[in-house]
Amino acid sequence: MxxxxxxxxxxxxxxxxxxxxxxxxxxxxxxxxxxxxxxxxxxxxxxxxxxxxxxxxxxxxxxxxxxxxxxxxxxxxxxxxxxxxxxxxxxxxxxxxxxxxxxxxxxxxxxxxxxxxxxxxxxxxxxxxxxxxxxxxxGSGVELDTQAMVRWENSPASTRSPEELSAQWRNEQVAEETSFARQIGDVRLSGSWWSTPSFALPRSTRARGTAGPVGLTLVEDSWGWTSARVRPIAAPDGDVIEIDGPESWAALCRRHPFPVTASRRNVWGWATGREGMWVQPDWAAVAGEAAGVHLSVNGYLSTAGRVIDLGDLGASTVAGWGPDETFWFSPVEHSAPEQEWVRDGDTWTRA
Known part of the structure; x- marks a missing residue:
């Protein structure tokens, strides 16, 4: 877009x-x-x-x-x-x-x-x-040659396969919807607010020269981390779905709808002012058709937090993603040793 x-x-x-x-x-x-x-x-x-x-x-x-x-x-x-x-x-x-x-x-x-x-x-x-x-x-798509993963401070790296993680994501979502549906009348009840695939999946952003990967800085509601481990990767083969605006997100939701009204009705209602049915993509199904999904910066600015109308399905929104972030549904290979980065003020530098 x-x-x-x-x-x-x-x-x-x-x-x-x-x-x-x-x-x-x-x-x-x-x-x-x-x-x-x-x-x-x-x-x-x-x-x-x-x-x-x-x-x-x-x-x-x-x-x-x-x-x-x-x-x-x-x-x-x-x-x-x-x-x-x-x-x-x-x-x-x-x-x-x-x-x-x-x-x-x-x-x-x-x-x-x-x-x-x-x-x-x-x-x-x-x-x-x-x-x-x-x-x-x-506005560009995923830059396959410069991808790098960020691991904050001492957070452990996942050892499970992307296939396992996607299957686990669906099981946990079904359980969460069932649990929240029992309390549908509680207007104060908070719940999950993100619409991303599993956070345990490999995630990467492009690296931009000496500034490192943009994922070091472009973080929603950051926790003030002062150190991170950065690992350059070789992007896996296969198609990458591009989210470059509300239309592409809506198309993905219609192709693989996953109802999340019970768990998101309050949090997304508070955030957007909208009441009604909510849907997000079924990421376990999406994983069957692509190696990854990428949200461009333009896609983020025009779509994140916005009510995206889906007609009879209800509506959706993009929440919890970082600009230029790619979630990978296929295993990734490391292309260089892990690097330590530290933050001084607002600047990240390689240690």
């Missing part, structure tokens, strides 16, 4: 990317005013806003400013679009990814970014992002 203004702003993560571009503008009067306005406008829209605590002074005399989405939009409109270098856009992308949540209502900033008031402001950013030459790889 080619990234356009409409496809970028149709997805919650695409909108958040555009908002983060403006929030990353170097400090100045316009940036400070916009940061203040966005913060208070988002606070009013956030269902999980928490409580304001006063460190000093008279808390009783403090009144939270009332900032409307229109006022936040006006402040953001005065912020100039910065030079969209590859490093700058990658930072904005990593923020949009890290702030993804699918087990609770969206953050106030995400609600704000979806308002009609912010649409014109984000359109000018989306136009600049879509036209930036440095994002050409965001």
């Amino acid at each position: 080619t990234l356009s203004i409409d496809t970028l702003l149709a997805g919650p993560r695409g909108r958040r990317l555009c908002l983060e571009v403006l929030r990353l503008v170097p400090d100045g009067p316009e940036a400070r005013d916009a940061a203040w306005a966005v913060s208070w406008a988002a606070q009013a829209l956030d269902e999980n806003s928490g409580r304001m605590v006063s460190i000093a002074g008279d808390a009783a005399s403090f009144t939270e400013p009332e900032v409307s989405p229109a006022e936040a939009a006006a402040a953001l409109a005065r912020v100039p679009i910065p030079e969209l270098s590859e490093a700058f856009l990658f930072t904005a992308l990593s923020l949009a990814v890290d702030l993804a949540t699918y087990w609770q209502p969206p953050f106030g900033e995400d609600v704000l970014a979806a308002t009609e008031d912010l649409r014109p402001v984000l359109e000018r950013v989306a136009s600049a992002v879509a036209g930036a030459p440095v994002i050409e790889w965001w």
